[in-house]
Amino acid sequence: MTETDVVIAGAGPNGLMLACELALAGVRPVVLDRLPAPTDEPKANxxxxxxxxxxxxxxxxxxxxxxxxxxxxxxxxxxxxxxxxxxxxxxxxxxxxxLQQPRLVELLVARAGDLGVDVRWGHGVAGVSPTSGGATVAVESSDGPYDLDATYLVAADGGRSLIRKSLGIDFPGSTSDTVSRVAHVKLPDDLRAEDGTYVIPGYGPLPFGHTRLGNGGLIAAQFQPGRLLLGTIEFGRTDGVGDVPMTIGELRESARRVIGVDVPIEAPTGPGPHALRRIDGQNSRQASTYREGNVLLLGDAAHVHSAMGGPGLNLGLQDAVNLGWKLAAEVKGSAPDGLLDTYDSERRPVGERVMMQSLSQTALMAPxxxxxxxxxxxxxxxxxxxxxxxxxxxxxxxxxRYPVGDSHPLSGYLAPELSLDDGTRLAELLHRARPVLLDLSGGGFAASAGAWADRVDLVTGGSADTSVAALLVRPDGYVAWATDSPDGLGLPEALARWFGPA
Structure with missing residues (x-):
């Protein structure tokens, strides 16, 4: 039995981003993924x-x-x-x-390596047993099975999360009455216009993005020259079709039904991998809780929804940045009471909003x-x-707006884009993933924050971009406290609330 502070199940973008956030805070997790190496399967674009x-x-x-x-x-x-x-x-x-997802994963794998994270490809989670002090993770690998005794376990193992199911966490929601198909395809060169778009006889140019038509929706995008991604959305489930692999011929027939003319697509040439998938009934579901004891859900393990509009990575990666500094503080023993619970209370409402707007988009595509x-x-x-x-x-x-306990108009929201008089941007002050107290009043807040100097970076300067006197910015970039006056009322309470007692 090997003991470790944090195990992350899943080395997709969300799991890797969380691993990097933890490492920046001095906690180096073990990341497990059953795949032998990062996949180059095209997913998010x-x-x-x-x-x-x-x-x-x-x-x-x-x-x-x-x-x-x-x-x-x-x-x-x-x-x-x-x-x-x-x-x-x-x-x-x-x-x-x-930014295509395989490239994002490549960047995060390299960053995790630079930060000393232990990423184990070909090591999949076979089971999980909660314990009084965390969870025991059963791992399968080519070298044989072994167990990890983790103080904290993060499930970043996708919408069919084994860990979420093992813990019996509810995943309520709905399944839409749609069939979506998408593939990289090849069209005859004589259909290409001078601007690089394709013109379909009897229909016209294929516009970029989503198009609603009388019999469904059409998706067309060229993220690389000559590499067309074509998709359709049809309303009316086809139960049982999902048991048969998708083909280019199936997509061609679907496109004919949607736009009313033949789209002479063929299998793509050139290096792959090429997208070729079907979603028979789109799930929109969210876990009833993002935390069960010392096990936390991240990304698709916590929520799934339509990809229309591209909200998936925005939601999952923000989950990771929200969770990372809080989980690191718990591991290091510096977290105030209830800090880790705010991961669920802050991020679940955002997930609910994404589900609402993605379901609305699906409904408005119907014929x-x-x-x-x-x-x-x-x-x-x-x-x-x-x-x-x-x-x-x-x-x-x-x-x-996160309920951070401060009433200033900026508090609870992502910090504004601003620069100091010396040209330093606030975003640059957050590169180390440490909280920042930005004193724009001339240094009057140092006495109030001095007892937290080991946990909070105190930066003094001026800025023409804002009228606030001071901002307390959490590691995830959200404002925990702000003031327009130099009195500093509420600052010690905000520091203690988010970063522990003085």
Missing amino acids: GLVGQVIRQLDMRGLYQACGGEAGPPRPVPGWMFSAMPMSFVEVADNPMHALM GPEIDALRQLFGELMELPAVREHMAHLLAGSDV
Whole structure:
């Protein structure tokens, strides 16, 4: 029996991100994955929402393909194939970054290695037994079975989580009456227009993204030149079809039903792997709790939903950044009472919001005159500035305010993008994943925070980007306390609430 502080089951993006967060805080977990190596199977194709700013707070934004400087918000997005403009939204929170999941995993594997994380490929969880001090994890590997005695176990093992099922944690929700198919395909070169798009005879150009049609939805995207990702959404379950492997011919027939003409797709050429999958009935489910004793759920193990709009990695990676510093504090014995419970109380409402908006998008893709009318009404509402602002925050995941115990307008939200007078950005101060007390009043808060200097970085300076006198920013980038005056009322209480007694 080997003892370890934290075991993470699953070396996908969420599990690896959590491992890196723990390592930054001085806790090096063991990460288990039954796959022999990172998979290059194409899944998610990009990141959207607040997580992009959090990657910037860890110094990962440029490595993930971002431009120099802070992340810039996108001018608009799609909601159930309806375009939305966010140009006039003040402090637009919506960000997007095209990054395929295998590349993200590659970056996080390298980062985990640099941080000394023990990632064990080909080591799968075969069973889990909760104990009074944590959990015993039964592991299967090519070298034979063994047990790990973990103080904390994190299930990042996907929507069919063995760990969640073993603990009997409920996973309530619904299954939509849809069939989604998607594949990388090849189209004849003579259908390619000068701008690189494909023009289908009898239909016209294949627009980027989702398109709603009379018989379902069409998805088309070229993330690399000449490599077309084509998909369909049809309403009406086909129970039993899921037992038969998906084929290009099946997708071609589905595309004909959706758009009414033949789409002459063929199997792709060139290096793979190529997407080829079917989802017969989309699950939208969330665990009844994200924590059961010393076992915690992360990512798809805690919630599954439609991929429409791209919220998946935004939700799961933010779970990891929220959990990492809290779990590390518990392991190191510096956490105040109840800190780890705030992982569930803060992140479950965000998961509920994602499920709500993803189900809404699915419903608005359905055929029928009633949905036609509803989409027309929704389009009219989207012309209202207040509605556009509401939707931008909903899709970015910034519309849920954490109950941090402070009433300042910034408290409970992701810290604003700001720079100090010397050019240092607040995001750069968070690269080490330590809390920061940013004193913009000239140094008047040092006495109040001095007893926490071993746990909180005190930074003094000025900034033309904000009028606040001071900000206490948690390691995940969320504001725990803020003030517009130099009196410092409430600061010691906020420091004790989140980072332990003085």
